[in-house]
Amino acid sequence: MSARLLRRLLELLPTLLLLVTLTFAMLHAAPGGPFDSERALPEATRVQLEARYHLDQPLWRQYLIYLGDLAHGDLGPSYQYPDRSVAELIGAGLPVSALLGSLAMSLALIVGMALGIIAAMKPHRWQDRAVMVLAVGGLSIPNFVLAPLLILLMAVSLHALPAGGWSGRPQELLLPVLALALPQIATIARLTRAAMLEVMQTPWIRTARAKGLSERHVVLRHALRPVLLPVISYLGPAAAGTLTGSVVIEQIFGLPGVGRYFVLGALNRDYGLVLGVVLIYGTLIVLFNFAVDLLYARLDPRQRE
Amino acid sequence: MTTAPLLSVEQLCVAHRTPRGDVEVVSGINLQLEAGGTLAIVGESGSGKSQTALAIMGLNGPSACLTGRVLFDGENLLTASPARRRALRGARIAMVFQDxxxxxxxxxxxxxxxxxxxxxxxxxxxxxxxxxxxxxxxxxxxxxxxxxxxxxxxxxxxxxxxxxxxxxxxxAGPQLLIADEPTTALDPTVQAQILALLDELRRDRGLAILLITHDLGVVSRLCEQTLVMYAGKLVESAPTQQLLSRPRHPYTAALLRARPSMQHPPGLRLDALPGQPPDLRQTMPACRFAPRCRYAQPDCADVPLQFERGVLCRHPL
Structure with missing residues (x-):
């Protein structure tokens, strides 16, 4: 089992290599460079800087140098923050981003599944319609619209919560988590409702009822597990959505997470910083999907060997 | 008869509300089953036999509307509370499904x-x-x-x-077992084993068995009494041996003719019943089987029928 696990983990490496290569190519294809600015640098300084970061080398050499450093676990330097490495910058932002992301995912799972089950238990009644209206809303309002609306309501009008910033207080995360989770809540609620409605039609649910089990027992013990399967397979895409969403949300709420470095890095052509963030996020998503596969097999006895 | 039967169904009607109007799938069924007795309900798909069984269990689903009485041990199940029905289901009335x-x-x-x-x-x-x-x-x-x-x-x-x-x-030691097509999904040899098992449970545990099937061969092996349903109505009721040897309703006779047998000459087509069961949403003639009946007379379609001497037919065989 552990040997097979290791082999499957190694199989994930080509995916990450492809990710790095594509990102590298796209970054260098974008016009401009890290040291282009409104006030031109003196020619001598510019040449010196480019030589220091190997930017004077042909592109394929720069690529090999980056991969060589990467193989040693070195994400390289940041051009904008010369005194700190990319790894240090990401390390500084990751705790905030991880907290934001995991809270949003947990909230989405719990609330989304609960809403989906409630909707499926009362199909076409007001409970169902209310959840579906919420779900359509959550899916159609982009988070860069939702976040300012939340700020406007909760911070500007009601003065109930801070509009942004981060000093470690929990209430500062409430709005960002909500804004990040809402689209996922919507999707998970819809998935859960559809799966639940389907499962409740199966003959084995009829058998469970024929045994005289209470409706609660039928739902929690007999229906929930098959309903979990589609929700769990959605967790991979949900993680990806949450990570990309967090880039925007961190920017809006002024949270010092990895996403902000990504935005700044992309604007400043800070190649190393952008590559580093993409690589970390890519690894997270790939690992998350891998964990989802394992969990899926655990839940469905027919998938086990 | 001195004691009350274990199960007594009186004038049971089951209708389902659908977007295209109500459909009555069971129309006024009566049946009785003694403790430890056996009873079969035979009919083709859509005859209402499974809906009758589900009505006894209370599992017809939210779209169903039930009228009549289902007396189990003297208690009317159709007016019992959901909690009371749950307490009986699985404990005193149990059901085995097809697949x-x-x-x-x-x-x-x-x-x-x-x-x-x-x-x-x-x-x-x-x-x-x-x-x-x-x-x-x-x-x-x-x-x-x-x-x-x-x-x-x-x-x-x-x-x-x-x-x-x-x-x-x-x-949980129930008194009534409803078996809905319990052998249909199984190989013939396994079918025989399952039927033998059901018969043994009846003998050893005094279990009353209500068997729902379309297979007359299965009926003859297990049940004393047989009911035949067609388009939601009971058309014939008789002891099984009598029903198989001397059917009185033309539909029962047609079902028996349509059975393959070992004596059947190879190459000769089975005597399949022509036509389709009626669409229950449409208005039907007085005798619902008349349009497919080879013995139908002009009065069959118009004159209302009474279930008399075990058969629902104006011109029984």
Whole structure:
């Protein structure tokens, strides 16, 4: 089992290599460079800087140098923050981003599944319609619209919560988590409702009822597990959505997470910083999907060997 | 008759509300079953036989509207509270379904699915329920019962799964077992074993059995009394042997003619009944079978029928 696990983990490496290569190519294809600015640098300084970061080398050499450093676990330097490495910058932002992301995912799972089950238990009644209206809303309002609306309501009008910033207080995360989770809540609620409605039609649910089990027992013990399967397979895409969403949300709420470095890095052509963030996020998503596969097999006895 | 029957269904009607209007799938069924007795309901798909069985269980679903009376041990189930119905279901009235693969939960261990019946109805402890589950599996002759408890349904053969279904139905010691097409999804040899098992349970445990089937061969092996349903109505009721040898309703006769037999000359086509059962949404003639009946007379379509001397027919055979 552990040997097979290791082999499957190694199989994930080509995916990450492809990710790095594509990102590298796209970054260098974008016009401009890290040291282009409104006030031109003196020619001598510019040449010196480019030589220091190997930017004077042909592109394929720069690529090999980056991969060589990467193989040693070195994400390289940041051009904008010369005194700190990319790894240090990401390390500084990751705790905030991880907290934001995991809270949003947990909230989405719990609330989304609960809403989906409630909707499926009362199909076409007001409970169902209310959840579906919420779900359509959550899916159609982009988070860069939702976040300012939340700020406007909760911070500007009601003065109930801070509009942004981060000093470690929990209430500062409430709005960002909500804004990040809402689209996922919507999707998970819809998935859960559809799966639940389907499962409740199966003959084995009829058998469970024929045994005289209470409706609660039928739902929690007999229906929930098959309903979990589609929700769990959605967790991979949900993680990806949450990570990309967090880039925007961190920017809006002024949270010092990895996403902000990504935005700044992309604007400043800070190649190393952008590559580093993409690589970390890519690894997270790939690992998350891998964990989802394992969990899926655990839940469905027919998938086990 | 001195004692009241275990099950007595009186003028049962089942209608389903659909977006295109109500459909009455069972129209005024009467039946009685003694404790320890056997009764078969025969009919083709859509005749209302399964809906009758589900009505006794109270499992027709939210779109169903039931009228009439279903008396179980003197108690009208149609007016009983949902909680009371749940207390009876699985404990005193149990049901076995057609497809044992689809009717067992594929995600849960066999043992859990058996034990939860006892945990629900008797408040049995987990360990006591699992021990009883093993004994019950053993009594329906599932080999290596103790190991089976930890298996999942997909690890068992079709016949084994149906034995598990039967074990699940009898584990709480019910008085009435409703078996809806219990052998249809099984091989012929396994069918015979399952029928023998049901017969044995009737003898040993005094279990009354209501068998729902379209297979007259199955009926002859298990049931004393047989009812024939057509388009939601009861068309004939007779002791099984008499029904098979001297059918009085033309529909019963047609069903018997349509059966393949060992004596049937090879190459000769089976005498299949022409036409289709009526669409229950349409208005039907007085005798719902008249349009397909080879003995139909001009008055069959118009004059209202009474169920008399075991048959619903103006011109019985």
């Amino acid at each position: 044992p693969m689809a009717s067992l939960n594929p995600y849960l261990r066999i043992g859990l699915q058996l034990a939860e019946v006892l945990e629900t109805h008797r408040g049995a402890s987990r360990s006591a329920a699992w021990a009883e589950a093993a004994r019950t599996l053993d009594s329906v002759r599932v080999s290596a019962a103790r190991e089976r408890l930890n298996q999942y349904p997909h690890e068992l053969s079709g016949g084994m799964r149906q034995r598990v279904m039967i074990a699940m139905a009898i584990i």
